[in-house]
Amino acid sequence: MNDFTQGFVKALELLVTLDPEVMEITGRTLAIALSSCVISTILCLPLGSLIHFKQFFGKRALLNVIQTFYSIPTVVVGLVVFIFFSRIGPLGVFNLMFTPTIMVIGQVILISPIVLGLVIAALSGVDKGIFETALSLGASHVRATFQVMSEARYAILSAVIMGFGRAISEVGLALMVGGNIRGFTRVITTAISLETSKGDVELSMALGIILIFIALLVNIVFNRLQQR
């Protein structure tokens, strides 16, 4: 217990003094999660619109598959990415293993089903007449699609925030493909996981507090949006 209190005090010290290592890890964590989130959104908005607006054979099945992948284990994504990008894998030539880039790629794969599924749900929540109203007011099909997205903006933002939450809090994938290399691929979750096992409790605690703080912030924004 004494250890714990000591650790906590030390952790607060690290936070208040803006300890360089803590700040560096936090910065990288945010950068990687935000990149994944932005890339996933850029992919999922058009793809989601396409799936939503087009009628095609197997649409229901596809939606079911997407929903199933909401809860895909992070380590499974890690495994798949590893198989593809390891030196002997088909994409091994890019030499991306244990870099921030591969972590972003993994996270994009991890969160895209959630973002995609929720984007489609968001678009489905908009009255079908909005699209036609836009068309009849002279919008092109693309423009009318944007109008529907704009009507669904809060729900779409919720989708993105959900994706961000999953990206920033996962550890299995980051560890497997990032490798927790100090000063290079170490992020909050991998640091906590490994530093704790090595006995560096203060750093872990400081980072844990930051992670909870970020989660809190995300939650507040998320709730605000849902109240609209």
Next chain:
Amino acid sequence: MALIETVNISQKYDDREVLKNINLKIDKAEVFTLIGPTGAGKTTLIRILDLLESPCSGRFLFDGVDVISSRANQLEARRRMSYVQQRPLVFAMDVFDNVACGLRWRHMKSTATKRKTEEALELVGMTAYINRNARTLSGGETQRVAIARALVTEPEVLFLDEPTANMDPISTAKIEEVLAHIINEQRIAIIMTTHNMSQGQRMASKLGVLINGELLQTGSVNDIFNVPTSREVAEFVGIENILQGEVAEADNELASIRVDGETVRAISNYAVGGKVYLLIRPETIVFSLSHEAGSARNVFKCKVNQINTIGSVVRIEVECGFNLLGVITTEAARDLNISIGKEIYASFKATAVHVIPRW
């Protein structure tokens, strides 16, 4: 060349035909009103004309161009039209942006957009709501915004689906005035639907009656209301006396037609033996206590079966071999001292009887 021309347009929803071989021609600056009962297919037809849905068969020429096949043509054509839907939807933006977006999508400069948008809102009396979130508007306010955003793009064709259905009489009059102004000022074609017969009569240069997916009759207001060509149209426009008969004698234009054993004299060209319907507007029937023919060729002794007073008029149903419905003023009813079972005389002119064929 007609601005809008449809050739045998049909539409089906899961095997149910909702439009059957619609042939329409509408010119620039024509005001065409579609009337017809609920579910007749009026909205469906307008949606096809606004290129929001494709018919299952038929051709649609807009300004001479076939617009069903090509999407590029459709966008271009649609930008020359405006559509005020039966239940208009507004975007989750303020009223100004709702009206302005049509102009923005046509790449109009922002100063011109602002000026035109403000003018359009002024026209429909919605200036005070310019910054309001459009989603918070009432039904009638929403409809006025929908009319403003339809007019702001200065379309060549304006589709109005029940444009004043959500409005009180004063707002309705105001909107009709706005539309009348536009009809006078701009050479715009208007295609509207209405359940409000008097609105149809006031505004239209041409009427079309759509019943059960079929365009049964098009013509002037007078044609439709006084010279319907089918029983369905006659019923729909409120000709309440529809008698079945057979031509017994034809003498030049004046014919004797047997109806339930009685003889009705009417103007008709149908040959002896022809099966016909006789259409008689209730207000053309005159009731009296004695057999005073006057100029009326048809005089029947009859018994009063039913009396309904509605406001200042009295509707009486009488039986004279066949049933007749008449409408008289309350004063006339008082003078006749009318009561159920009483025997009176019903008379109407031969020219008041409109004869159409019965298949």
